[in-house]
Ligand SMILES: CC(C)[C@H](C(=O)O)[C@@H](O)C(=O)O
């Protein structure tokens with residue numbers, strides 16, 4: 255049996271504590287489903303700055319490059335907010351590792367568990383639900399386009415999309431839609447932006463290759479509104495780096511808590527899995543953070559890097575069972591009694 | 607008594623019908639509050655394309671330039687969607703008039719009327735409400751930055767902010783916040799974009815001139831989430847052209863219907879007032895569109911172009927009274943019985 259080598263980067267804030275608990279769950283699932291894993295820890299973000307001076311040490315990057323998958327916690331916190339931007343945990347750590355590992359597709363599923371229906375801040379028509387997937391382009395767009403300029407009198411960024419980059423992400427999205435409910439919404443601002451006109455043309459053309467997928471195009475301003483008015487109307491959304499950042503966080507609000515939401519970033523050779531939420535410095539170290547986002551990120555690793563859908567579904571089912579039994583961390587307890595990070599993980603393990 | 611010359615551009619879709627009704631309300635309010643107005647109509651958008659070949663004829667622009675204020679309906683529709691982008695109603699009409707009139711500040715208030723509390727798709731904690739104002743920079747950013755490039759293999763746009771442009775819009779926002787509840791949230795993506803770092807620096811520096819205003823900075827992804835999780839937490843938001851486009855439409859969802867929402871665009875010499883929503887081609891010509899957004903845009907004209915806060919407040923109060931009495935167009939009736947565009951306007955006039 256192959257042993258999967260997993261680079262584990264707990265990072266900052268709640269990262270380390272939710273990582274510790276999620277690894278226990280993954281170990282238990284691995285035992286049950288015969289998945290052998292070797293976890294190798296490394297530093298990233300503020301933790302790496304404090305120890306080495308760099309938010310993404312070479313050692314970390316080398317480990318990730320040689321691993322079968324990367325599990326990330328979260329990076330950043332007030333302690334490092336006054337460093338020059340490129341040395342901060344976000345730009346120098348998170349964006350740098352995305353770039354170095356050539357991660358190009360960020361998958362952010364948002365599912366409202368029936369048990370958490372009352373935690374959804376949006377009134378969902380009864381009988382419907384929320385179960386959508388944002389496919390965000392992660393390697394290009396205004397995050398990385400050159401030139402970037404900054405002085406006292408002006409700041410400038412470049413939004414660039416090349417047809418090949420758009421095809422690559424569109425393919426991921428069409429295939430995800432074909433495996434799900436068969437509807438793909440491509441989000442752009444083609445009434446204003448040239449990069450969006452290119453985007454729309456490439457996606458529309460690819461639509462012909464996927465006759466089973468119903469493709470529609472939506473402007474980003476309208477999408478931001480429709481996510482509130484009719485979130486159940488979305489299946490898969492595909493969009494650029496910046497719009498994906500905004501819309502995936504917006505849709506995250508629908509799940510009741512950021513603490514519920516995993517993400518997978520698909521790369522050219524290795525994939526990275528991390529919670530959608532941030533490092534939540536305000537609750538770090540208290541043992542109360544919701545570990546589910548981190549655990550579900552591990553489930554996505556089973557599915558996307560180890561091709562073990564069985565184990566992924568089992569972890570998800572165990573989480574759902576725990577929630578159905580009323581086990582909740584504070585963020586999704588709606589004021590009722592709640593458990594800590596460790597007990598939440600225990601509850602999931604028990605139901606595996 | 608001065609007679610204000612108002613350029614009236616009904617545009618496309620529901621534009622003409624809501625414009626007609628709103629002018630009746632403004633006439634009535636003008637009579638009551640001694641505001642003399644002369645309305646002069648001109649073409650814009652698809653209507654102008656059909657009649658003249660151009661979405662923004664010179665004649666229209668000349669009229670607007672010589673007027674005391676511009677009232678716009680809405681532009682665009684499927685009929686013109688296959689024209690080349692720059693000849694379409696949106697780019698060639700709306701964006702072109704914004705540029706020609708040097709409109710730089712777009713004010714988009716969103717208020718959830720108590721009578722429409724049940725129409726809000728987001729669960730608002732009882733006792734709180736939604737009453738926020740997005741101040742969107744309208745003259746710059748990625749909408750107008752050069753270069754723009756487009757060919758078969760790539761699309762490119764430039765997001766540019768200059769310190770002076772940011773100061774100008776920040777001043778509008780600080781002053782609005784000082785007149786309202788005293789809280790200003792500046793929204794950017796300063797952890798990634800150079801234009802945002804400049805933006806944040808300029809806004810932060812200006813904060814010192816407004817000690818009575820509480821200034822905070824928020825990333826756009828978080829703002830998109832907080833607008834759902836805690837919309838009552840916002841007073842004034844100030845942000846760039848693209849983020850303002852997205853967030854103001856998102857926040858529009860909170861009002862129950864786009865049909866409720868006006869906007870004002872402040873220019874270097876003349877201001878323009880238009881509903882936040884679009885031309886709604888699906889319901890155009892049926893006499894059922896909600897005229898309130900257009901009427902409230904007229905109230906903003908009273909306030910911002912004629913300096914007549916008294917008349918503005920009176921129109922707003924008459925609308926509120928009509929809603930409280932249960933008079934509603936279909937979009938905000940929640941399935942209960944509803945009235946048409948004309949009756950809604952009549953109900954407002956009656957309560958003036
Ligand atoms: C921290 C930040 C640079 C990052 C992004 O904008 O991509 C984050 O918001 C995310 O979505 O992962």
Ligand SMILES: CC(C)[C@H](C(=O)O)[C@@H](O)C(=O)O
Pocket residue numbers: 445446475696697700701851
């Ligand atoms: C029609 C479009 C170009 C326009 C914009 O993006 O500014 C619209 O969405 C708006 O907000 O007024």
